[in-house]
Amino acid sequence: MSWLSIVALAIQTAIGFQGASYALAASGLNLQFGYTGLSNFGHVGFLLVGAYGMGISADRGWSIWAGFALGIGAAIVLGLLLGIPTLRLRGDYLAIVTIAAAEILRLVANARPSEPLTGGSRGIGGLSGRLGFFEPNFIPEGRYGLGDSLVFNSRQLWSMLWTWGLVLLVTLLIRALVRSPFGRVLRSIREDEDAAKALGKNVVVFKLQSFVLGGTIGALAGAFIALDSGAVTPSRWIAPLTFALYTVVILGGAGTVWGPVAGAVVYWFVLDAVDGVLNNLWFDVSDTTSGAVRLALMGIGLMALMVFRPQGILGNKKEMLAGAR
Amino acid sequence: MPADGPLADVAAEVGVAKPDPILVVDGVERRYGGLMAVDVEHLEVPRGVITALIGPNGAGKTTFFNLLCGFDRPDAGRWTFQGQEASGVKPHVLARRGMVRTFQLTKTLGRMTVLDNMLLAGKDQAGEAFWRALVPPTWRDQEAANLERAHDLLGRFKLDHLTDEYAAGLSGGQRKLLEMARALMAEPTLVMLDEPMAGVNPALTQSLLGHVTALRDEGMSVLFVEHDMDVIMTISDWVVCMAEGRVIAEGRPADIAGNDAVIEAYLGIDHGGTVTGEIR
Numbered sequence: 111m112s113w114l115s116i117v118a119l120a121i122q123t124a125i126g127f128q129g130a131s132y133a134l135a136a137s138g139l140n141l142q143f144g145y146t147g148l149s150n151f152g153h154v155g156f157l158l159v160g161a162y163g164m165g166i167s168a169d170r171g172w173s174i175w176a177g178f179a180l181g182i183g184a185a186i187v188l189g190l191l192l193g194i195p196t197l198r199l200r201g202d203y204l205a206i207v208t209i210a211a212a213e214i215l216r217l218v219a220n221a222r223p224s225e226p227l228t229g230g231s232r233g234i235g236g237l238s239g240r241l242g243f244f245e246p247n248f249i250p251e252g253r254y255g256l257g258d259s260l261v262f263n264s265r266q267l268w269s270m271l272w273t274w275g276l277v278l279l280v281t282l283l284i285r286a287l288v289r290s291p292f293g294r295v296l297r298s299i300r301e302d303e304d305a306a307k308a309l310g311k312n313v314v315v316f317k318l319q320s321f322v323l324g325g326t327i328g329a330l331a332g333a334f335i336a337l338d339s340g341a342v343t344p345s346r347w348i349a350p351l352t353f354a355l356y357t358v359v360i361l362g363g364a365g366t367v368w369g370p371v372a373g374a375v376v377y378w379f380v381l382d383a384v385d386g387v388l389n390n391l392w393f394d395v396s397d398t399t400s401g402a403v404r405l406a407l408m409g410i411g412l413m414a415l416m417v418f419r420p421q422g423i424l425g426n427k428k429e430m431l432a433g434a435r
Numbered sequence: 436m437p438a439d440g441p442l443a444d445v446a447a448e449v450g451v452a453k454p455d456p457i458l459v460v461d462g463v464e465r466r467y468g469g470l471m472a473v474d475v476e477h478l479e480v481p482r483g484v485i486t487a488l489i490g491p492n493g494a495g496k497t498t499f500f501n502l503l504c505g506f507d508r509p510d511a512g513r514w515t516f517q518g519q520e521a522s523g524v525k526p527h528v529l530a531r532r533g534m535v536r537t538f539q540l541t542k543t544l545g546r547m548t549v550l551d552n553m554l555l556a557g558k559d560q561a562g563e564a565f566w567r568a569l570v571p572p573t574w575r576d577q578e579a580a581n582l583e584r585a586h587d588l589l590g591r592f593k594l595d596h597l598t599d600e601y602a603a604g605l606s607g608g609q610r611k612l613l614e615m616a617r618a619l620m621a622e623p624t625l626v627m628l629d630e631p632m633a634g635v636n637p638a639l640t641q642s643l644l645g646h647v648t649a650l651r652d653e654g655m656s657v658l659f660v661e662h663d664m665d666v667i668m669t670i671s672d673w674v675v676c677m678a679e680g681r682v683i684a685e686g687r688p689a690d691i692a693g694n695d696a697v698i699e700a701y702l703g704i705d706h707g708g709t710v711t712g713e714i715r
């Protein structure tokens with residue numbers, strides 16, 4: 111395999127559905143963490159309820175819209191349930207509660223008694239067919255792209271069209287919000303909650319709104335991951351996914367409008383390029399080794415980023431350094 | 436400046452009634468374990484004047500201050516602000532009613548510009564509601580008016596050359612100024628300043644003093660916690676002295692300077708030269 115095709119494959123992942131779904135999920139986290147300063151360490155829990163919304167809807171013979179409604183509804187309930195008691199407390203409590211809640215959700219979905227609803231450890235399969243996700247696809251069958259490696263089939267393009275489209279919508283929504291007085295209050299909460307209170311802002315309500323909206327965006331990402339892969343299994347929604355999304359947010363620049371998009375694209379490009387290189391060395395590297403090595407390299411890359419560009423790819427260095435004082 | 440107006444006939448006694456008080460406190464207690472940090476039986480804070488809250492370190496001034504603003508909860512007692520119940524009311528609600536505070540350790544919002552710090556404080560902003568935030572025409576006019584007011588205030592506090600700087604880049608003194616300007620932006624009726632002159636150089640202290648007296652001259656009431664006796668004697672119209680959680684004396688600055696209880700409270704604890712130099 112040539113170096114060019116390694117790069118082409120990495121670009122395919124980065125601008126493909128992987129990049130899009132991570133950008134979407136990270137946008138929600140960016141609103142919570144980057145703009146409001148909320149440490150949501152259980153973002154994957156929101157993705158999970160979005161994905162299972164689709165799965166359960168497919169199982170019951172409901173429509174794709176019911177799947178979205180179920181996922182979003184569950185995300186709002188989850189956001190309120192976690193947010194109302196903990197957002198009154200210091201920030202660390204939210205981190206503890208969210209990471210635990212996400213684990214609980216995954217374990218409950220995985221448990222035997224939940225089988226009638228979630229399919230237990232086997233999960234729910236064949237969803238996109240039952241929900242007809244690809245039915246309205248107007249893109250003709252075929253291969254689209256450049257050369258032999260950077261190509262997408264019509265189904266992939268259909269998923270990308272919806273997910274990137276949603277990323278654009280969500281990013282524009284967040285852009286409008288953060289440029290308004292509403293966004294100014296969110297940033298003031300990130301900087302100093304007491305100051306915001308002393309100026310008459312009901313910080314709990316603002317935090318709750320940011321938390322629930324960010325979680326809902328996460329649920330949408332989860333719903334699309336389920337639709338694209340056609341299956342929901344509990345083992346997918348583990349804490350490292352939350353950490354990967356944090357990496358995306360920090361890589362792109364926490365608290366910047368386009369940061370999650372840049373972060374997701376770069377994240378997947380680096381991860382896949384490293385994978386490609388490791389698989390094409392003059393000696394054999396096993397899959398498990400390359401999987402571990404690429405994450406280790408990502409970690410080193412993130413550390414280097416913190417040293418040389420702490421504000422992330424799109425962040426404002428002056429703003430970042432201001433925060434360090 | 437001795438009060439020659441509304442406080443002229445008020446006796447210098449603890450818990451004395453005042454004409455038209457802005458804040459009335461009754462039986463407020465705050466305990467930390469076995470320690471009674473605050474135990475104020477009755478206190479009326481006069482309207483339209485500068486009231487200083489003094490006392491040696493550990494007298495409970497800041498704790499009392501935090502209670503009044505809703506940042507801490509008392510174990511007992513109640514108080515009213517402008518005749519309305521204020522005990523148990525959330526701090527942001529009190530701020531909206533006009534009781535706006537600053538902090539001993541300045542709380543400027545570092546990763547926001549000086550201008551954003553100011554604009555944040557604007558009162559009743561339509562664009563702070565989630566849905567309206569998405570429809571800029573519903574808040575654009577208000578934002579423009581706030582912008583103008585913010586620029587005026589920044590000019591008055593001589594911060595106009597720093598408008599677009601991040602607040603974290605400001606010096607300690609500039610932050611004090613910004614915090615005071617920001618409090619004014621919130622259109623307060625009672626400004627509560629927690630040690631506004633702490634850690635500020637003498638030149639800036641003078642300028643801060645000017646700003647505090649300007650607040651009174653514009654009709655606002657001021658309650659401030661302060662250590663520096665020079666400052667207190669210069670600008671306050673009424674002085675409340677606390678020691679060990681209780682109000683031990685009240686009066687005009689001249690009354691306080693000669694008050695035995697105050698002298699004892701201060702001299703009983705080593706409190707540096709300023710105090711002993713000033714009370715004669």
